[in-house]
Amino acid sequence: METLSYRHATARRASGTKNIALVGVVASCNLEVLVERVLPDTECEVAISTAAEGFGKVWEAVVADFVERRSPGGLRLSINDGGARPDTVSLRLAQAVRTIEEDAS
């Protein structure tokens, strides 16, 4: 198993008032993303646990791209990866931010 962690500064805080969200399932070619609003507004962190070792550069690029697009300020996103492809990872990260930015129902 490999654990990776990336911290970024962000332009803005992720909107909304929800403090926690979860998307995805840990299964083959899938992943779960737990989002917690626990960081200062202009910081974010993506922490990854994966059985597929040696893909650090790919994760780094996917995360950097995600942070650039979504500006997930204030969020820690924790990933349990079941062997997802980069595009699935990007999708889940985007879903995760969308979900925590939803209005509380």
Place this chain on the structure above:
Amino acid sequence: MTLDNILASLFPNGHAIEKNGSLLIGSATLADGTAVEVIGAADHAPLGIDEAIRLSRRVLEIAARGDRMPILVLLDSDSQRMSKRDELLGLNEFLAHLAKALIFADTRGHRTIGLLYGHTAAGAFIATALSTRALVTLPGAEPAVMDLPSMSKVTKLQIEVLEEKAKSTPVFAPGVANVERVGAIAATWDDNVSLGAQLQALLATAEETADTRDRLGKERNGRPKAADVASRVYALALGRS
């Protein structure tokens, strides 16, 4: 120990236990005069619908009497019978029903004691041994959830790899030591000493009314988390209600 030796050691004054196919049904008296009901699955035979229904019938007959006679469950079985017919006819209900009968009888004052002297596995293990209030074993007991060759096939890991991993944890591989550590076994009996005396000693102790196996599993370092997780959920759920 052979089954005959076990029965002789349990009941030196003789017994009225009959063997019908692979099933044992009958009663006997311990040396101190305590009367005991006995059921069992022997001969390393699979436990299917035909076997389970006969054992459950006996247990319910005993439970209906309300005379508080303990029920000793002797075990040397295979796993559940893995056949089309058994599944077609709803094996899960038959095995669950046997478990329910044993658990019910225990709540009605018929202490249930499982004595594993041979093999058992998977669904048979759950419906018999693990549905008694106290499970004891003899040397030579071989409980399993699944044998390593089958586990190897399903997990696609070589047997040598599984054996190596089993050195560092009791949580998956077959065997009494592992099953004891996760909390399933109340006592390991000595086959050089009268089994009847050991059963009398067990019956003389107060019966547990709560299921303490998860706590035992924690104490024995076999299941480090189960007891605490169950307790925490319990407390949260009561707080919510």
Place this chain on the structure above:
Amino acid sequence: MSAAPAIIARDARSWYEASARQRIDALLDASTFVEFIGPEQRETSPHLALFDLPEQFDDGMVVGHGTLDGNPVFVAAQEGRFMGGAFGEVHGAKLTGLLRAARDTKSIPVLILFDTGGVRLQEANAGELAIAEIMRAVLEARTAGTPVVGLIGGRAGCYGGGALVAGCCSALAISEQGRLAVSGPEVIETNRGVEEFDSKDRALVWRTMGGKHRRLIGAVERFVDDTVADFRAAAVELIATAPAFGADVLAAEQARLEQRIAQFGTCIDAVDVWKAEGVPDPEAIPAMPAQPFIALADTIRRTRHDAR
């Protein structure tokens, strides 16, 4: 006004396609679910790392409290896509704790949303014990007067130890996609040969273990369509009509299981069972849509036998 289409959409969604969390969210009254030991607690399996397997924050079991048509319920849902929904140490312990609470609360029923291949092999001994503890806890809860109702309709089915837990429930509802059995198709084939059971013959698997057969043989109380609305309606009804657990129920179950062997013990295939039960056109059962099948099943077999 804008809530109505969302609720309709929610009710019509496929139970089979939904995740455990989506099932809970759609089943219970909106925004009433409170989770116990949620994913942010990170209470994961201590055993998967040894096998280089990824963990899931909730270990594939979601438990908590909510309301169902306004009435309090405890709910436990298995995620069938994580480790095949299999019972591991933490996964099982969450359900054990919930059931013990239900036993002591006495007034709040439990819904178990099964989606499991059985015991998780990497934690086999812990999983096996968990099953035994859960079965005992189900019976303690039922003895205290708490209904425990099982819903079966997910990708993993309800196999192995899960099927034994199901057999301890007050009542069960199952859909077309649901399967309920102790041994899986591949295991039967390995043990008995492909002539007896071809695990790749999907029609055979469903005839033998699938929802329709289980309804017709009386292994479950209700057959439902694969929608949240149908599962919810069944859950509400089965909670309300759950039998008390005790000597009478057990005696009645012993009788019905003995009768089942007497009636169907020589049947070779499910079609023989259905024919023996008086189903007019047994071959048509597999393709029959849900509503006509439910109507037919209700004429063939009493929908409650108070013997589980």
